[in-house]
Amino acid sequence: MGAKILDGKALSRQMRSELANEVESFTQSHGFAPKLVIFRAGDDPASVWYAKSIMKTAAKVGIEAVEDLHPESASQGELVQAVADLSADDAVHGIILQEPFPEGVSGAALVAALDPSKDVDGVHPVNAGRLLRNEPGFVPATPLGGLKLLERNDIPIKGARAVVVGRSDIVGKPMALLLLHRHATVTICHSRTKDLAWETRHADILVAAVGRARMITGDMIKPGAVVIDFGTNYEGDKLVGDVDFDSAQEVAGFITPVPGGTGPMTTVMLLWNVLSAAKAAVGG
Numbered sequence: 001m002g003a004k005i006l007d008g009k010a011l012s013r014q015m016r017s018e019l020a021n022e023v024e025s026f027t028q029s030h031g032f033a034p035k036l037v038i039f040r041a042g043d044d045p046a047s048v049w050y051a052k053s054i055m056k057t058a059a060k061v062g063i064e065a066v067e068d069l070h071p072e073s074a075s076q077g078e079l080v081q082a083v084a085d086l087s088a089d090d091a092v093h094g095i096i097l098q099e100p101f102p103e104g105v106s107g108a109a110l111v112a113a114l115d116p117s118k119d120v121d122g123v124h125p126v127n128a129g130r131l132l133r134n135e136p137g138f139v140p141a142t143p144l145g146g147l148k149l150l151e152r153n154d155i156p157i158k159g160a161r162a163v164v165v166g167r168s169d170i171v172g173k174p175m176a177l178l179l180l181h182r183h184a185t186v187t188i189c190h191s192r193t194k195d196l197a198w199e200t201r202h203a204d205i206l207v208a209a210v211g212r213a214r215m216i217t218g219d220m221i222k223p224g225a226v227v228i229d230f231g232t233n234y235e236g237d238k239l240v241g242d243v244d245f246d247s248a249q250e251v252a253g254f255i256t257p258v259p260g261g262t263g264p265m266t267t268v269m270l271l272w273n274v275l276s277a278a279k280a281a282v283g284g
């Protein structure tokens with residue numbers, strides 16, 4: 001018997017429709033829609049594609065999403081000023097800073113100019129600190145989507161042994177903290193972990209956030225474990241996860257497929273964050 005699929009496509013559709021209802025009632029009460037600005041400098045194709053896909057989904061749920069575009073040649077000073085201007089604009093509720101930034105421009109300087117109350121991507125150190133302390137703030141959308149897949153499928157987290165492979169600031173670390181705050185016993189693995197397979201084999205909940213195609217194989221998974229795969233890797237035209245799906249699904253109890261698992265959840269969670277920012281801006 002194979003693992004049950006944690007279907008991110010279906011859950012993202014459902015959460016999109018719940019969001020659309022909430023946005024509609026916000027807009028009716030306040031006379032304006034929540035507004036997201038996607039800040040971008042240059043024409044990186046992946047960044048252009050991601051911005052378009054956010055705007056498409058935003059339109060479906062009634063959130064206004066626009067781009068704030070700057071030339072690749074813009075200086076750090078100009079870009080910092082532009083972020084500060086957006087931060088000061090009362091009509092803007094959420095801002096995301098699309099990477100990559102032009103050469104020589106410090107991402108940290110741009111993030112520092114961002115008002116934490118509009119940081120719907122959860123990249124500002126203030127929001128990272130709030131997550132660390134389990135205080136209300138913005139959490140990066142990708143790990144938030146992974147958490148929703150667990151919660152909405154009634155997967156117990158409290159007391160579970162969770163192993164997160166990957167320690168980036170936008171996926172691995174926040175996912176580890178989200179699980180910790182829900183009372184999992186959490187281990188974080190990375191490129192210097194001595195015996196990765198030993199660690200992963202002890203996981204009730206195994207999270208992969210590495211960026212290496214199929215590196216976690218079935219023999220590294222505890223029978224019945226829940227596997228959350230954030231990996232997005234291309235093998236030619238084919239999108240594959242960090243988990244080797246075919247061998248993993250024979251052992252695991254639950255698993256997110258790639259595509260169709262964590263991926264579809266990200267944009268909808270980001271847009272939920274935009275609604276939260278808009279609600280906070282109007283005082284609740």
Ligand code: NDP
Pocket residue numbers: 142165166167168169170171172189190191192193196208209210211212230231232233262263266
């Ligand atoms: P990063 O490259 O920032 O981090 C990768 C992490 O994996 C690092 O902590 C690194 O360790 C660790 N790592 C690398 N090699 C190994 C190894 N051999 N064994 C154990 N750990 C290793 O990646 P991101 O966190 O940004 O992204 C992770 C994956 O998630 C990628 O596939 C990315 O495309 C995907 N992603 C998916 C999203 C979605 O919507 N589903 C959104 C964002 C990202 P160390 O710290 O020691 O270098």
